[in-house]
Amino acid sequence: MSTGETGDGSEQGVLPIDPGAPRSAGDEELTQPVAPPTKAPGQTQPQQAQPQAAQAQPAQPSRPRPASIREGVLTVEDHLEKILRGIGPLAAYDQPLVESLGLPLHEAFVSPMDLPLFDNSSMDGYAVRSEDVAMAGPDNPVMLPVVGEIQAGSAKPFAISAGTAVKIMTGAPIPRGADAVVPLEDTDRGNARVQIFASAKRGDRIRPRGEDVTKGDTVLGEGTVLGPREIGLLAALGAPRVKARPRPRVVVISTGSELREPGTHLDYDSINDGNSYMLAAAVREAGAICYRVGAVDDNPRTFQRVLSEQLVRADLVVTSGGISKGDHDVVKETLSALGTVEFNEVAMQPGKPQGFGRVFDEQTPIITLPGNAVSAYVSFEVFVLPAIRRMMGRTPYRRPMVHAVLASDIRSRPGVRQYVRGVFEVTHRGAKVTPLAGAGSHLVGTLAKANALIIVGEDQTALNMGDTVRTLVLDRPF
Ligand SMILES: Nc1nc2c(c(=O)[nH]1)N[C@H]1C(S)=C(S)[C@@H](COP(=O)(O)OP(=O)(O)OC[C@H]3O[C@@H](n4cnc5c(N)ncnc54)[C@H](O)[C@@H]3O)O[C@H]1N2
C-alpha cells in the first residue's frame, strides 16, 4: 500500500494562493494585489504588502459547516482563512544566493550565457588535431612537438597548427585548430615533444560550448523552490542574487508570570518557558527568521511595551499564552483593547482559544496561540506554518495529509476537530499510525514522542483500529 498523499491539507478544498504562485482551482477568492516594497525607518527588509485588515474582512463561510459545531465557534477552516486573507505574501526583491535556500523563485530565470561558456578539455592531456593522431596506437606512437601549455584559468589565446600539440589541463579552453584531447595516460607525458599511443576522434574529451545550457534557455521556472542544485546553477550562470520573497521575520513572545528562562532557578510555582523555544524552532524549520523574545509577565503594560518595541523587526508576531478566560490573560486583555485583534473559540482540540489581527501603526499581523504547550504546537502547525509559507510564496500552504491505517481505537467528542498525537511509520504492509496515550494539552513528553497528528473530524466520535485515517506527518519537507 502506498502512503496515499492527498495533496493540500485543506479539508474542503479551499486553497488561498498568492498572486506570484501557481494557481489551482478554487483560488480566485483570495487572490490579492501585492504592493511594491516599502521601507519603514529602521527596517532591514521591505514590508509585506498590506492586505485587508482582519476585522475589515470577516471570514465568509464558503464551505459546509459540520453540523456538530456550536454557534459562535469558528471552524479550523474559517480561522485559517481569516489568517491567510489577512497576511499577504512579502514583496519580492533580490536575495543573496545562499539566503535564497528554500525560497521560491519569483520569476523564471533565463540564462544569460552558454554553459560551458567555451569549448574546454574534460581531461588533463594534449590538445591535438584528430587527423594528426588518426594512425596512433600502442605499437605505433605518433610524435608531436609540444608548443605550449594551457591551464584552467589561463587567459592565453592559443591556436595550434597542423602537426603540433599543446599540453592542456582539465577545464582549460581548447586552442583554435585543435579538435580532440589525448589523455596523459595515452602519452609519454613529454614536455618538448610528446609520444601519443592512441588515436582520438574529432570532439574526443572536449566539453563543447553550450552543451549543458544555451543562452536564452529558461533554466528555472517561476516558483521553483531553490535548493543547493538550483543555487549552484544560478551561481554558475553568474547570478550573485536572485529575486525571491524574503524569509519572513517572526517575533515569538511567550507570556506568563510563571515562566522562567531554561537554566535559571525555578521556584515551586514557576516553570520553564518551553514554548518560545519550541515555536522559535518551528519558525526556523518553516524557513523563516525567528527573533525569540524571552517570556514577558502578565502585566499588560509590560506586554504592550515589549510588543511595540519588537515591531521594528517583525513581519509577523506569534505569542503564546494569555488568551483564554482567566483573570490575567494578558494578551487578550491588551490586544482586545486595541480593537484590531479578534479572539475566537475554534472547533479544535487542542487549540481551542485563538486570536488573530494587526497591531499598532505598523499594522503588523499577530497570531496569538494558546499557552498549553501541545495546543501551541498544534496551533502553529495548523495556522502559523501556512501563514509563513504564504508570506514566502511557498505552496502548498498546508502540509499534505497522508492516509494511514490506524493501529488502535480513538474516541472523540463531536463538535471539535481533534489532532491526536501519534507515531507514523511505513511498514512492509504500508503506512500505519499508532495513537499515543494521553490527550492532555500540557503533555510535552508525549508530544516529543509523536511524529504525526491524526485528524478526527468534527462529526466523528470514533475511529477504529484498521480504519484508514488522515494524518499530518510532521517534520517532512513539503
Ligand atoms: N475556564 C476556562 N479555562 C480554560 C479554558 C476555558 O475554556 N475555560 N480553556 C483552556 C484551554 S483549552 C487552553 S488551551 C488554555 C489556554 O490558556 P492561555 O492561552 O490563556 O494560556 P495560559 O493560561 O497562559 O497557560 C496555559 C498553560 O500553559 C502553560 N504555559 C503557558 N506558557 C507557557 C510557556 N511559554 N512554556 C510552557 N508552558 C506554558 C501555563 O503555565 C499553563 O499551565 O486555557 C485553558 N483554561
Ligand code: MOO
Ligand atoms: O484547547 Mo486547549 O488548547 O485544549 O488545551
